[in-house]
Amino acid sequence: MKIAVPKEIKNHEYRVALTPTGARELVNRGHRVRVQAGAGEGAGFPDADYEAAGASLEADVAALWDSAELILKVKEPQPEEVERLRKGQTLFTYLHLAAEEALTRGLMKSGATCIAYETITSAQGGLPLLAPMSAVAGRMAVQAGAHSLEKAQGGAGVLLPGVPGVPPARVTVIGGGVVGENAARMALGLGAEVTILDKSLPRLEVLDHRYQGRLKTAYSTADALDEAIRDSDLIIGAVLVPGAAAPKLIRREQLADMRPGSVLVDVAIDQGGCFETSKATTHAEPTYVVDGIVHYCVANMPGAVARTSTQALTNATLPFVMALADKGWRQALADDPYFLPGLNVHDGQVTYPAVAEAFGLESVDPASVVK
Ligand SMILES: NC(=O)C1=CN([C@@H]2O[C@H](COP(=O)(O)OP(=O)(O)OC[C@H]3O[C@@H](n4cnc5c(N)ncnc54)[C@H](O)[C@@H]3O)[C@@H](O)[C@H]2O)C=CC1
Ligand SMILES: CC(=O)C(=O)O
């Protein structure tokens, strides 16, 4: 199969969808891999390493996209990339469509087959192609929050661990999944006082057991959120309803109940964000202040630690990439009921119910598409 790996063009996105190691695996199976010149540089993978792995380099972006049957990316396609996509091509990347109507409609118009990393499931539960980046983003959320609490960033001037004689800061994490647990681990490690809110009691039980009293857990209700808003120096938004737009859990008027200079880090921003006042920011300008509260809402947090993230992402994606390349998208999805929910758009139609619902579109059963 003809496979293309473009250089990512989102603001400060340095990850790449395939490492030279991954390229070698595909080439060894008889596939033709073309990598855009410079695509791996930001993650520390020079062009020469791809050539040594048997891939070819392409400097002309239009030619790269045009020649491909399968396009591997990291971030959702930007408008100029959507323009390049066409019927007959398969796109495999993060899409987060429920947060982006224009992108959804653009992909429908392209006629291409679009498979999202973040909606693929597994027999063990969870979202195996989201999890590695959620681990990165969860850990980074505490670094970002700690930095945002500094005065120069508009923060209250609070040090997360405190010092002897001064109590630690209070951190609340809303959503105790992969992002939430990784954020909590980091915050605990720094000595903060940490509470996790979740709607899932079984999940809270697991966390309670695992952290043996060092981590407080609370069932996520309006009252629990009110309390968190009043008491927290840092709130991390880490909820997910798979494939759907994030629920808005803190409204603008509630910011008045927070201490001035407190910080909201909205990791769920890639699904639209879980705070009413969240709007996506970039690594170039990650924060802004609303009503005295610092907001950090970067939608591609792992892009900032591209080396770690690229290796973690491609460890998870490679088996799926190999299945797509070896069997073609239709057979690969038909053979694997956990891969099938990755299909979000095919030939002008939405095939993921939560995305269709978000925009009042009709949803087609993916199983009927791969028959
Ligand atoms: N901004 C970025 O760069 C990145 C963002 N993300 C995003 O972070 C979000 C979280 O991802 P994961 O932790 O992997 O998901 P997950 O599925 O592991 O965890 C989500 C948790 O949220 C809980 N939840 C759902 N509704 C809730 C509510 N109303 N109140 C409290 N808890 C609720 C669920 O029970 C679940 O435990 C996703 O939107 C994901 O796309 C992930 C990686 C990078
Ligand atoms: C999950 C996601 O959106 C990211 O890693 O950028």
Ligand SMILES: [Mg+2]
């Ligand atoms: Mg996004």
